[in-house]
Amino acid sequence: MDRTVPRPVRFGPDTAADAGLAALLGDIASAVGDVPALLGIARAAGTDAPQPGQGSTAGLWEFLASVAAVDVAAARIFEPHFDALAILAQSGKDTGHVAGVWGVFAAEGPGTRLEAKAGDAGILLDGSKPWCSLAPLLDRAVITAHAEGGGRAAFAVDLRHPGVTCEEPAWVARGLREIPSGTVHFRQVPAEPVGGENWYFSRPGFAWGGMGVAACWLGGAVGAARDYKDSLAAGAEAGRDPDQIALAALGETDRILTAALRYLARVAALIDGEAGAGAGDMPDAGRSAWSEALRVRGTVAAAVERVLSLVTRNRGPAPLAFDEPYAKRMADLALYVRQHHGMRDDAQLGKLTLKEEYPW
Structure with a gap:
């Protein structure tokens, strides 16, 4: 191969x-x-x-x-x-x-607030939004802002409007170095509503999008696992057969990734079946899309963390120091998977479990 x-x-x-x-x-x-x-x-x-x-x-x-x-x-x-x-x-x-390249900016942060207010000229955005990845290079974005009714709503915004100012982010991360995320300021920027107030977070698609991010995490782990397998194969071709420890790590990596991939396949099938039925919950056991998203994201995050540990421990420091694609992959993935909220997400899932949202 x-x-x-x-x-x-x-x-x-x-x-x-x-x-x-x-x-x-x-x-x-x-x-x-x-x-x-x-x-x-x-x-x-x-x-x-x-x-x-x-x-x-x-x-x-x-x-x-x-x-x-x-x-x-x-x-x-x-x-x-x-x-x-x-x-x-x-x-x-x-x-x-729809033209151009789009982003999605829905994060909130201390000291920043973006407000949407209706006026004679339509809806205008004022304020600041943190964690806007690649904003200076994008054409448009779906952005959440605080609405006049007290909730939050989504809007389509032209990032080329003169009222949009992108801060130069103080991005010191070694991972995702080409994807800096900075704060963007909006001053009287026209915005087109996307759904109604609170629609963005309540739709099943919000959970589906969160699971799509988990698919990216898992793909990064697959790339790391392929690096590891290929390094063992290259060593064997050079006469250095892997020992039992190296093989055990590869075997554990295989079963972790296989289980996670099959899980995503099953959930994807459930989503398509549910969407075809036209309702907002998963079709089995009365589970909501968000409880399933928490399971998927938590399961995948744990799989990624374990694969990162297995691969880096067994490959050692040399490729991290001298193999640029491998070192980049590991740094990028380690930062990206931190979007998972760990035990806080598990606490959310625990609340839903107490409300009988569980498959077991």
């Missing part, structure tokens, strides 16, 4: 190979580190990308995982653009004529 050719990540052995995806992954691999080029690829790919809940959720997540397996930072470009298109479609907008 040619280890230099990017391979798609598959959730199961019955998934057919996609020559178009393989070619696209090759283009992404050639553009690693070139953010404008990756943005252009994402824009083109988004025109016919599958959307969650429309019958091809597994295909979407496999695509995101495949991109992350090539380069985690590339997945941080593709995922929000695809998510923005899905959000617009879920709100009833026709995405066939």
Whole structure:
């Protein structure tokens, strides 16, 4: 097998190979580190990308995982653009004529507040929004702001408007170095409503998007596992057969990733079945989309943490110091998976479990 050719990540052995995806992954691999080029690829790919809940959720997540397996930072470009298109479609907008590259900015932070107020000129945004990844390079974004009714609402915003100012972020992270996230300031910026007040967080698609991010984390772990397997194979070819410890680590990595991939496949099928039924809950055991999202994100985050530990402990310091693609992957993934809120998310899930939202 040619280890230099990017391979798609598959959730199961019955998934057919996609020559178009393989070619696209090759283009992404050639553009690693070139953010404008990756943005252009994402824009083109988004025109016919599958959307969650429309019958091809597994295909979407496999695509995101495949991109992350090539380069985690590339997945941080593709995922929000695809998510923005899905959000617009879920709100009833026709995405066939959506232009440019989009982001999704919904984070909140101390000392920042973005408000939406209606006036004679329509809805205008005023204030600041933190954690706006790549904002200076994007065309538009779906952005949440505090509405006059006391809740939060989503809006489509032109990031090229003169009232938008992007701070130069003090991004010192070694991971995701080409994807800095800074604060953006808005002064009387026109905004188009996307859904109503509180719609953004209450729709099933919010949970689906969170699971799409988990698919990216898992794809990054698959890339790390492939690095490890290939290093053992290269050593064996050079006459250095792996010992029992190295093989045990590879075996544990295999079962962890296989279990997580199969889990995502099952949840994707449930989402598509539920969306087809037209309701807001998962079809089995009365589970909500958000409780399933917490399970998926927590399960995948734990799998990623364990794979990172197994791979780095067994490969040692040399590739972290001298193998740039490997070192980049590990730093990018370690930072990206920190988007999971750990025990706080488990506490949320515990509350839902007490409300009888569990499959066991």
